[in-house]
Amino acid sequence: MAFGVADTMIAGRHSDAALAALSVGSAIYISVYVALIGIVQALLPIWAEMRGARREHEIGASMRQSLYLCAVITLCGTAVLLLPGPLLRFAQVPQAMQAEVQSYLAVLALAFAPALLFRLFSTLNQSLGRPQLVTWLQIGALAVKVPLSVWLVGGGAGVPAMGVVGCAWATFVVNFLLLAAALVLLRTNALYRPFGLWQRMERPDWKRIREFLRMGLPGGLSYMVEVTSFTLMAVFIARLGTTAAAAHQIAASLSAVLYMVPLSLSIACSARVSFWIGRGDLAQARRLVGMGLGLMASLAISLAALLWLLHKQLPSLFSRNPEVASTAAALLLWVALYHVADAIQAMCAFLLRCYRVTLLPLFIYGSVLWGMGLTGGYWLTYVGWGEVGMLGLNWQATQSASSFWAAATLALTLVSLCFCGLLWRAVRRPVAALGA
Numbered sequence: 001m002a003f004g005v006a007d008t009m010i011a012g013r014h015s016d017a018a019l020a021a022l023s024v025g026s027a028i029y030i031s032v033y034v035a036l037i038g039i040v041q042a043l044l045p046i047w048a049e050m051r052g053a054r055r056e057h058e059i060g061a062s063m064r065q066s067l068y069l070c071a072v073i074t075l076c077g078t079a080v081l082l083l084p085g086p087l088l089r090f091a092q093v094p095q096a097m098q099a100e101v102q103s104y105l106a107v108l109a110l111a112f113a114p115a116l117l118f119r120l121f122s123t124l125n126q127s128l129g130r131p132q133l134v135t136w137l138q139i140g141a142l143a144v145k146v147p148l149s150v151w152l153v154g155g156g157a158g159v160p161a162m163g164v165v166g167c168a169w170a171t172f173v174v175n176f177l178l179l180a181a182a183l184v185l186l187r188t189n190a191l192y193r194p195f196g197l198w199q200r201m202e203r204p205d206w207k208r209i210r211e212f213l214r215m216g217l218p219g220g221l222s223y224m225v226e227v228t229s230f231t232l233m234a235v236f237i238a239r240l241g242t243t244a245a246a247a248h249q250i251a252a253s254l255s256a257v258l259y260m261v262p263l264s265l266s267i268a269c270s271a272r273v274s275f276w277i278g279r280g281d282l283a284q285a286r287r288l289v290g291m292g293l294g295l296m297a298s299l300a301i302s303l304a305a306l307l308w309l310l311h312k313q314l315p316s317l318f319s320r321n322p323e324v325a326s327t328a329a330a331l332l333l334w335v336a337l338y339h340v341a342d343a344i345q346a347m348c349a350f351l352l353r354c355y356r357v358t359l360l361p362l363f364i365y366g367s368v369l370w371g372m373g374l375t376g377g378y379w380l381t382y383v384g385w386g387e388v389g390m391l392g393l394n395w396q397a398t399q400s401a402s403s404f405w406a407a408a409t410l411a412l413t414l415v416s417l418c419f420c421g422l423l424w425r426a427v428r429r430p431v432a433a434l435g436a
Contacts, residue, residue: 006146007167008253009318014153018164020242021097023249025104027234032080036073037119038223039216045274045354047127052278060196065208074113081109093238107168114179121182126267145174218358222365229369233404244401247327250318255335262343266350273354286427300343304336334405341412348419355426364418373411377404
């Protein structure tokens with residue numbers, strides 16, 4: 001996400017047109033990337049349970065089998081990124097913006113495979129309770145990414161200015177460097193030796209792969225619905241013009257940064273809860289669920305309050321255009337409210353996967369986030385509701401990005417309430433019921 005924030009600042013200072021193109025291109029990329037890595041991320045509770053049950057010897061074979069899944073995911077993700085034209089035309093993205101967006105996504109298609117494999121490495125480390133290696137690698141990658149993006153976007157030293165496509169090439173280079181570092185660590189670090197990762201590749205174990213899909217596919221689809229209800233706002237907002245698209249990108253970028261807190265805490269908490277479920281200690285798992293939710297709520301409210309206080313100052317860091325900054329400041333008020341609901345539902349969603357509850361959350365995501373959130377925001381912005389019953393109110397189309405954020409916030413609040421109810425029911429189940 002720091003990559004995304006850096007790209008937003010660099011592109012925004014290069015030109016409003018580059019920032020608008022980045023808004024649409026990154027929305028499509030994140031939709032594809034998060035949806036598909038969600039399948040890989042769902043392997044975390046499986047490996048954490050193996051570790052909790054002292055079945056470390058099975059982790060290596062399980063990881064090798066996951067590579068077959070990664071191969072299929074890579075083909076799907078690359079194909080979608082190379083063919084974004086129908087979506088851009090359906091969303092009525094301005095013609096002048098489409099060519100640059102397609103070039104940006106074509107480069108990221110080449111970077112998708114190393115990004116996915118590094119995420120697999122990251123998931124393994126999280127399941128082992130050792131995320132520090134990934135942290136340091138990504139901090140080092142950021143130190144490479146920022147100056148490389150600045151150089152390629154603006155040009156210099158014989159390299160022409162590439163605009164937003166320069167951000168994509170910088171991501172391409174960094175993703176391959178991260179994958180190379182991960183492979184070296186897997187080969188040489190003593191942490192991974194007990195798992196026998198480098199044994200000969202077995203033939204596909206369809207029973208194990210079906211288990212991956214049973215956990216991963218609903219989880220990945222849930223990620224897809226959740227993230228597209230957020231990212232597709234950028235695609236639909238693009239028709240409002242460069243100012244609205246650029247302002248939305250600033251708001252979306254800051255929202256994504258805030259989301260890293262609940263995401264990281266959710267990953268950590270789900271790893272520990274799965275560990276204790278593997279040990280058969282459901283009482284300790286329940287205590288960790290309560291602790292995680294309490295900590296999450298406190299952090300989310302604190303960060304939302306901070307964003308509310310700084311909503312007028314932050315946009316000026318991303319754009320020199322006063323109109324863009326003013327529009328973004330108004331959106332950040334909604335982002336603050338959105339974040340609280342987003343944080344609670346994220347923690348609940350991760351913990352529900354620990355208890356093998358995956359299908360009902362997918363249904364709730366699809367019906368509420370796409371139905372009330374994305375569709376409701378589109379209707380408010382471009383269609384309007386006409387006269388409302390006996391009240392005589394006439395809600396005309398707002399033609400404002402704020403309507404998308406308002407609808408998304410209400411939808412996410414409803415999702416978080418539903419997930420809290422599901423989690424309350426799940427933690428009360430006996431051990432024997434968790435495999436159901």
